[in-house]
Amino acid sequence: MGQPVPEFGKFLESLRGSLSLREAARKSGLSHAYIRDLELERNRSTNDRITPSPDTLQKLSVAYGYPYTELMIKAGHLSNGDVVTGSQGAKADIDLNEVRFIEIGMKEIVYHSENLDTTLSVDSLLDFSSFLDKLEEYGFRKMDTDLYVSFNHVRKYDERRGKLYFDEEGKGAHVTISALRQKKYHDLLVRHVANNTNKSLEFSFGKNGKSQLAHIIEDNV
Template sequence: METLGNFLEHLRGSMSLREAAKRCGLSHVYIRDLEKNKSNAKNGDYIKPSPDTLMKLSSAYNYPYEHLMIKAGYIKEESSQLFNKPFVQMDLNDVSHIEVDDDYVTFNTADKQYKNKIETLSAFSEFLDALEDSGFIKTDRHLYANLNKIVDQDEDNGILYFNVERTVYVTIALIRQKKYRNLIARSIANNTNQTLQVSMSPLKRSLIHVFSWD
């Protein structure tokens, strides 16, 4: 059975140890110890690279971080579905809302979640531009909602719903609720095939009557 060390050595390929060390910021001696499955002198166990070390090796070898985490035993293989769709392959039309934190972007669809690691600021910036082009609005500090998926709202409590059962939702800050009120109302009407109800003051109705041709 192939060990993690054997696999890391295979990933390095023809790259020298010193070049690998330069790319990932680790000691070339330590990298070789990992490849040779050297044991820890203190307890006799094999040296196990930390998640941070695996991230550095992932970057140096241009290999998916989550796959190294699986190889090292930090996550189970079936859990990797949370990481299996990068930004460029995710169809944003299927996504109801997106959560963003310091390290990950979480895509929420009707029945699943997909997590992506934020690798670079430039890639993340391009991603945010794509969100705007795809009809997403920022609703709260770390939340983005797909206007094409909103079917209802609770203005009093600042909530947008993505299904009639009201089990899938995001919060929306008051200032953004005011900013996007008309846009959200039009989106809900369009998504639910309803006629948009427009309320007018008596003054506006009288002006319409005055300037009508009838």
């Protein structure tokens, strides 16, 4: 853990540059009020001092086109000595095809596979934005602020409880997702579960005549 640069909020404001707060909000997915609070380094409702989380910094990094690692250092989440470069960074390579879900903390990333959990430091990543892009290429979707799940490994989807299982019986490892994420990814999840378990899908037709995905019905022959 390092020390934030003096007047980090003003530094964030300088990165925003000519962008309006609402433009910055649109590009980052954060609220314009929260971005302004970060620039002032305090919550204007409570007057409490605030510090952006690594997830918030990642969003600002993408919005402002500024390196994530550098932003983490300036915010005090990392020190220069924490950053892994060159061949050391290559040691952090993991086969994402084997990973079921990933939890991203402030300092660590935990990769959960069937028989092994691997923990690496966040600073082992040379480019966090590229890392997130790579996750999507491998079928991962963001289920929470710090949770990414590989839909290629989900074999049971419990809609009522909002749980995703990695075995068909629903007795093994699982993750819980919010109602908002269920609504967003429902059809995609059902399709992936059907594909991962060699099942068929049943469709219904709405009043407008368009087909709607219903549920999984039987094994493919």
